[in-house]
Amino acid sequence: MNSNVWILTFADAISIATTLILATIGAILTERSGVINLGVEGILLMGAVTAFLVGDGTHNLWFALFMSILVGVAMATVHAILTITLRANQIVAGLALVIFGTGLSQYIGKPVEGKSRPVTIEPMHLGKLSEIPVIGPILFGHDIFTYLTWAGALVCSLYLNRTRPGLVLRATGDAPATVDAQGVSVAMVRFVHTILGGALMGLAGGWFMLARGTAWSQAATTNGIGWIALSLVVFAAWRPLRAIAGAVLFGFTLQVPYTLQGQQINILPPEIVQMLPFVATLFVLVALSTPRARKLLGAPKMLGQPFVRDER
C-alpha cells in the first residue's frame, strides 16, 4: 500500500477532529459549570441540517454557519431552562434533545435527502507550507475553521485557568454553594456556559455538513460523532488542550475504515471496522470510570446536580 494513502488518512483524521474538538470544547464548557448536556448528537444533527437548508436557500456559507450556531444556541437554551431553571433531570433532558434533534432533522431534511451540498467550506491555500513533504498535506491542507478551532481550544484553556471568570466557572462546577455565597449567580454562570457550549456544538454540526459531508443524509451525517465527543470530554479530563489530542486519535479511528475499504483491504467486514470508534469509546469510558481514574481526572464534583440554595 502506498504511503500517500496514509498521509491522506492522517489529514482526514485531523480534519474530522475539527468537529470533535468543537463539540468537545462545547461540552467541556457546559460540564465545567456543572451541567451535563447529553444532547450533543441532536444538536450536531440540527446544526448540520440547518447549514444544509440555509446554504441551499441562500448559497451563503457564512449565513448558513451562523444559523447552525443559532440553532445550537436555541437547543442549549431549552436544555438550560429545563435543567437550571426548572431543575429537570439533566440526563433525561439531554436524551430528549437527542430524540428531538434526530426526529426534527429527519423531517425538515426530507426534501433535500440525498442532494449534494449547496455550499462548501474550501481548504485554505497556505502556499509553501502545504508543499512540505508529509507534514504539509497532513497539517496545512485544512480550512480556516480547523485552525480557528485549535486556537479556540488554546483560548478556552487560558480562559479556564488564567482568568477570573474561568476561576468562577471552575468553582461553579465543583462547589456552587461557594460561588453563591460570594454573591455570584450560579444559574447565570451555568446558563452562559451551557448556551456557549450549544453554540459550539451547532457550529460543529454545520461545519461537518459543509466541509466533510457530501450530501445530506440524516442516517449517515453525524453518525454518532456527538456521543464520541461526550466520551472525549472524559478522555480529555475536562481540559480543552487535551481534547485536541483525543479528537485526532478518534478522528483516526473514524477515518481508518474508509481507507481500508478504499484499498480493498478486507481483514474484517466493513461494518465491524466502522464500529471501532464506538468500541474504542466504550473501552475508554470503562477504563476511565474506575474510582482511581475518576479522582485523577477530576470530574466537576457537582456535575449533573441542580443547585438549590438551602433556605430551610
Added chain:
Amino acid sequence: MGSHRLGGATLFALSARQVTKRFPGVLANDRVDFDLLPGEVHTLLGENGAGKSTLASVLCGLYKPDEGAVLRNGTQVRLTSPRHGLQNGIAMVHQHFRLVDRFTVAENVVLGHRNLPFRLRANDLEDQVAQVAERFGLPLDPRATVGELSAGQRQRVEIVKALYQGAEILLLDEPTALLAPPEVEKLFETVRAMTQAGKSVVFVSHKLGEVVDISDRVTVMRDGRVTGSVARGEADTRKLAELMVGRDIDLSPRRSRAAAQETLLQLDKVGLTKDGIERIANVSLSVRAGEIVGIAGVSGNGQRELAEIVAGLQAPTSGEILINSVRVNGMGTRHVRKAGLAYVPEDRLGTGLAPSLSIVDNLVLTRDRGFLVDRKSALAEAEAFIKQLEIKTPHAHTATRKLSGGNSQKVLLAREIFAAGDHSRVLVVCSPTRGLDVGAVEAVHKLLDEARSAGKAVLLISEDLDEVLTLADKVLVLYRGSVVHEVAGTEVDVEAVGLAMAGLS
C-alpha cells in the same frame, strides 16, 4: 436607601432591631434585638432551631428580615445579599465550609472578589493572601490544595477569605464543631488577634462550655426569641443552660451502677487498609455487658470505618471480631445482626431508617424475615414507643423523614435497643446526638443509660467529647485509626484526652 441615626453615646458596630423572620410554618426570629460593640466577641447561644443561625444569616445579608432593621454603625442598612453584606464589612463563615476542594488556598481566597484583574497571575495572588494570613497570625500555605487541609486549616482559609475581602465583622457559625481542642485554642487566639485589630466577632454556638471562655457577652436565644443577654462573668454555664432550654436540665455524668459482667464484644488487633492507606491500625478493645465504652476523636480519624467494621458493612483486613464469642469478621451485616449486634449509624435517616417509610414499617424492617408483613403487632409496639419515649408525631404511620432529628433518633434507638429484644445485646452507636437540641440530647443519653442498665454492651463512637465523657465507663481516643489513649470514665483527665485527640500525646 432610607437611613436614620440612633441617639445615645454608644455606637454599635452592628445591631438588629426587632428583627422578625418567618419560614413556612416556623417563626424563626421573633422581634429579636442584638447589639455588637466594636472589638467585641459576642456569642449567640441557643439550641438547634432557636433561631441563632437565622439571625446571623439576616445580619450577614443572606436572609432578608420580614420585619425590623439591621444597623451598621448606627445607620440602617438594607442588605440584599451576602455580597452586599461584605461591602458593608460583614462576613459569615459557615459551619459547612464554602470552599472549592480542588482549588489552592489562594484561588479560594480570591474567588468572587470583584476587583480582581481579568487575567490572574498566580504568584501575585499568593503573595497577597500570604500577607493577609500573616497579619492575623494565621499560618497558611497559599499554594496548598484545600482538599488536603485539615478542618482547622480550612476554617483559617475561610477566615482569611473574609479578611481579604475587607471584613470588619466576622460571624462564625458553630466554628468549633469540627475542631480538636488544640485547634479550638488556636482559633480563639485568632479571634483575639482580630478583636485587637478592632474587628468584631459573633460566635454562633450551642456549646455552653467554650463560649464562656471566649465571649465578652453572651446573648441566649430560644424558640426564636432572645431570652437573655449577659456580660462576661455575670452568669455560669448552669444559668446559661437554663436560659437556653427554659428548664433545668440534667447533663451530669451517667455511669454504670452495676458491676460489669461478661465480655460481649471483642476486637482483637483489628486493622483495615484501603487503597494502600491504613484506615484502622491494630485496634483492640472489649465491651462488657452493662458497660458503655466511648470512642472519642476528631471527625475523620477512623470512627466511621471502625463502626462499619463492627457492623459488618466492611471486612477488616486483619484481626478478629467476636460478638458473643462468635467470630464474625467479614461475615456481612445479616450474620453480624444474627450474632446479636444492634447498630445505630451516624446517618440516622438513610442508613438507619428508611426515610419514606412509616415508623411502623421501619420497626418491621429489622424483624424476622417472614414473607408477609405483620403490621398489627408492629403497630402496637410503635404506639407503645411513641408514648413511652414521648416521640412527637401525628401518628405511627407517619414517614420518618417528617420527624425532627431528635424524634427520628428516638425511633431508631427504640428499634435497635428495645424492639431487637434480648437477642441483640451489643449496641454500636455513632454520633447519636449530632444536630440534636439539648432536650433531645438529654433523652438520648437517658436511653443509652437505660440500655446499659438493661445489660447491653454499648460501644459509643462520638465526635462530641462531652458526650463520651458524660456516658462512658471507659474512654478510648482514636487518632489516625489507632487507639492512642485509654482511660476509665471516672478518671478522665480532659486535657490529656484533648491532646490525644490532636495526636499530641
